[in-house]
Amino acid sequence: MGAGRTTEPGTDADIAYGQLLRRMTDPSPATRYALVVPSSSVFHALRVPPSVRSLLRISVYEITDDGSVRMCEA
Numbered sequence: 001m002g003a004g005r006t007t008e009p010g011t012d013a014d015i016a017y018g019q020l021l022r023r024m025t026d027p028s029p030a031t032r033y034a035l036v037v038p039s040s041s042v043f044h045a046l047r048v049p050p051s052v053r054s055l056l057r058i059s060v061y062e063i064t065d066d067g068s069v070r071m072c073e074a
Contacts, residue, residue: 013037013044020058029057036061042072 016035024033035058037045045060053060060072 009038009041010044010047013041013047016041016045017048021056024056031057033058034061035059036063036069038062039064046072 013035016037020033020035033056035045037060039062042060042062048058061069062072063069
């Protein structure tokens with residue numbers, strides 16, 4: 001298990017969203033925010049509906065065990 005990971009990926013994703021939301025201070029529509037999660041948490045991070053993530057200007061990125069990063073769709 002890597003740094004920052006626990007055995008509860010759903011809880012981890014919820015906590016990450018909460019931390020991100022508290023830090024979203026720039027009202028500019030040009031500002032984008034990102035949640036970067038390990039592969040094991042992608043499903044949980046995508047439980048927030050795409051329409052909500054779009055309104056909040058949040059993108060979700062997956063980081064794999066080999067360190068590669070990809071933007072998640074849906």
